[in-house]
Amino acid sequence: MKPETNFAELIGSRICHDLISPVGAINNGIELIQMTAPSLGPEMALISESVTNASARIRFFRIAFGAAGKQMVGRTEITSILKDVYANTRLTAVWGPDEAQPRQRLRLTFLALLCMETGMPYGGRIEVSQDGDHIIIKGHADKFKIEETLWKILDGTQSFDDPLRPAQVQFGFLPFLAAQDGFTIDVEANDERVTIRI
Secondary structure (H helix, E strand, O other): OOOOOHHHHHHHHHHHHHHHHHEEEEHHHHHHHHHHHHOOOOOHHHHHHEEEEHHOOOOHHHHHHHHOOEEEEHHHHHHHHHHHHHHOOOOOEEOOOOOEEHHHHHHHHHHHHHHHHHHOOOOOEEEEEEEOOOOEEEOOOOOOOOHHHHHHHOOOOOOOOOOHHHHHHHHHHHHHEEEEEEEEEEEEEOOOEEEEOO
C-alpha cells in the first residue's frame, strides 16, 4: 500500500458515490408519482425539494471532500450543482468562469464556498471569477459573521490547537489541500467584505 494513500478522501468519494444512486432513484420515483397524480399536495413538493437538495449536496461534497483526479469539470455541471445546492436558501452563488475547471482546483473552490457559507449565515451573494491562474471567490452581504480564528487558519497566519468542529472542517482541509497541491490562499475577511483568492 502506498504511504501517501489518503483514506479520508477515498472514504468521502465512496460515501458520495454509494449515496447518489439511491437518492436519484427516490427522485425518479417522485417524478413518476407526480406524472400519474400531479395534485398530491404540498407534502410531495416538500419531499421532492428535499431529495433535490440532498442530491445536489452529495454531488457538491463528492467534489469538495472526495479524491481529485486530473479530469476536467465543465461549466454546465458546475452551475447545475450550485443552482441546486443554493436553491431555496438565503445564498446565491454566481459562477463566472466559462472554461472547464480541473477537478483539483474545483475541489478547493467548493471548500472555499463552504467557508463563505459559514461567514454568511444571514444570506447574500457569492461570486466566483477567474483571473489568469487564480480563482477569486467574493462574498457580498449586508451582514457577515466572521470568526477571526477560523479565517486566520485559512490563510495560514494562525495554526489551530483546538480541534475543529465538523461544521468547520473546511477551514482546516482547504489550506491543507492547497499546500499539498501547490496553491496559496489569500484571504480578506472583515465586517464589510469577504474575499478568498486561490
